[in-house]
Amino acid sequence: MIKFLDLKKITDSFAPSVTEAINRVVTSGWFLQGEETAAFEKEYAEFIGCQYAVGCGNGLDALTLIMRAYIEMGVLKPGDEVIVPANTYIASILAITENGLRPILVEPDPATCQISPKNIEAAITSSTKAVMIVHLYGRCAYSEKIKEICTSHNLKLIEDNAQAHGCLYHGRRTGSLGDAAGHSFYPGKNLGALGDAGAVTTNDPVLAVTVKSLGNYGSAKKYVFRYQGRNSRIDEIQAAVLRIKLPRLDADNLQRTRIAKRYLSEITNPAITMLPEAPEGENVYHIFTVFTPHREELQKYLADNGVQTLIHYPIPPHKQECYKNKNVFSFPVTEKIHREELSLPISPVMTEEEVSEVIRLLNEWSI
Ligand SMILES: *Cc1c(COP(=O)(O)O)cnc(C)c1O
Numbered sequence: 001m002i003k004f005l006d007l008k009k010i011t012d013s014f015a016p017s018v019t020e021a022i023n024r025v026v027t028s029g030w031f032l033q034g035e036e037t038a039a040f041e042k043e044y045a046e047f048i049g050c051q052y053a054v055g056c057g058n059g060l061d062a063l064t065l066i067m068r069a070y071i072e073m074g075v076l077k078p079g080d081e082v083i084v085p086a087n088t089y090i091a092s093i094l095a096i097t098e099n100g101l102r103p104i105l106v107e108p109d110p111a112t113c114q115i116s117p118k119n120i121e122a123a124i125t126s127s128t129k130a131v132m133i134v135h136l137y138g139r140c141a142y143s144e145k146i147k148e149i150c151t152s153h154n155l156k157l158i159e160d161n162a163q164a165h166g167c168l169y170h171g172r173r174t175g176s177l178g179d180a181a182g183h184s185f186y187p188g189k190n191l192g193a194l195g196d197a198g199a200v201t202t203n204d205p206v207l208a209v210t211v212k213s214l215g216n217y218g219s220a221k222k223y224v225f226r227y228q229g230r231n232s233r234i235d236e237i238q239a240a241v242l243r244i245k246l247p248r249l250d251a252d253n254l255q256r257t258r259i260a261k262r263y264l265s266e267i268t269n270p271a272i273t274m275l276p277e278a279p280e281g282e283n284v285y286h287i288f289t290v291f292t293p294h295r296e297e298l299q300k301y302l303a304d305n306g307v308q309t310l311i312h313y314p315i316p317p318h319k320q321e322c323y324k325n326k327n328v329f330s331f332p333v334t335e336k337i338h339r340e341e342l343s344l345p346i347s348p349v350m351t352e353e354e355v356s357e358v359i360r361l362l363n364e365w366s367i
Helices: 007-012 017-028 035-048 059-072 090-097 117-123 144-152 205-214 236-266 295-304 321-326 332-340 352-364
Strands: 052-056 081-085 102-106 128-134 156-160 180-184 198-202 288-291 341-344
Touching (some): 035 052, 035 198, 052 059, 052 205, 059 090, 059 156, 059 180, 059 198, 059 205, 090 102, 090 128, 090 321, 102 117, 128 144, 198 205, 236 288, 236 352, 295 341
Parallel strands (some): 081 102, 081 128, 128 156, 156 180
Antiparallel strands (some): 052 198, 180 198, 288 341
């Protein structure tokens, strides 16, 4: 069977350093807020090209803590509007609503599935205070145009970089392009821990220290609580594992890109459409998407032939029960993506033969 993502094979490919790193933490007897976390935060900040990286519990917390920190800093207040792509993973939107902020969903550009600057501009009101862009599927969503819009309307620009660690925009990393970024190290992400972990990156020292305090019960100093915070920290074990995996991230992303280039040039079935290639380095192919109105049939055909695929995502956020009172809008571009998208296997440990087999099956498929 060709797996969508073979996490065991990925972890094994780092042997024995991952187990050695875990053992180092276990025998140290120090499990939180220690040397591994400090070292990972430093190394990850350097990698992203930001002054600060603050570890936290997961990607949703990273985004939630950014929003909450801006509220504590007086930059945002409950009721403010935050523009966000309608076709994102629900966590981006949860981070907004959890803080009493209003998500303003906007349609992506169908050519790239990334938030459209034109639609951002059209959605701005006097209550708009921030824009959250999402580098969805691993593809850079940032543009100078978006930056200009945010600067001219005095909006904070927040990046959801959960799917795009290592992605570039004109030589700079995503996660360093806006005012703050949330990162997820969920096991299946391009840089994945062996459990939950996340981080916030920023060049703003006040934001960095506020996020850190909020994730530590609201405290920057032991037993002194400035905020009503929460507990969201990165484990020493996860930090140690991420330190082993980070140095190989660029090479792994390059391997994903090689596979994507093969899919793009060798899948020739006219019944299947794909997004055009992004400029060099501006897509780290967290997910490789294909589109067909007969998505369910294609998924079944591939499964019957031993190829595992996933759908990102079957139901758009505005159609979810948790947002049912807000389900008054129609987002046709987003809805079409959710109806037609299928994600092919892609990972740094996939073999050339497996890629060839997926391509052969797709080219032989007819509805
Ligand atoms: C995975 C993901 C998140 C949430 O990250 P967790 O670590 O799972 O909480 C947020 N946004 C996007 C776009 C994601 O893909």
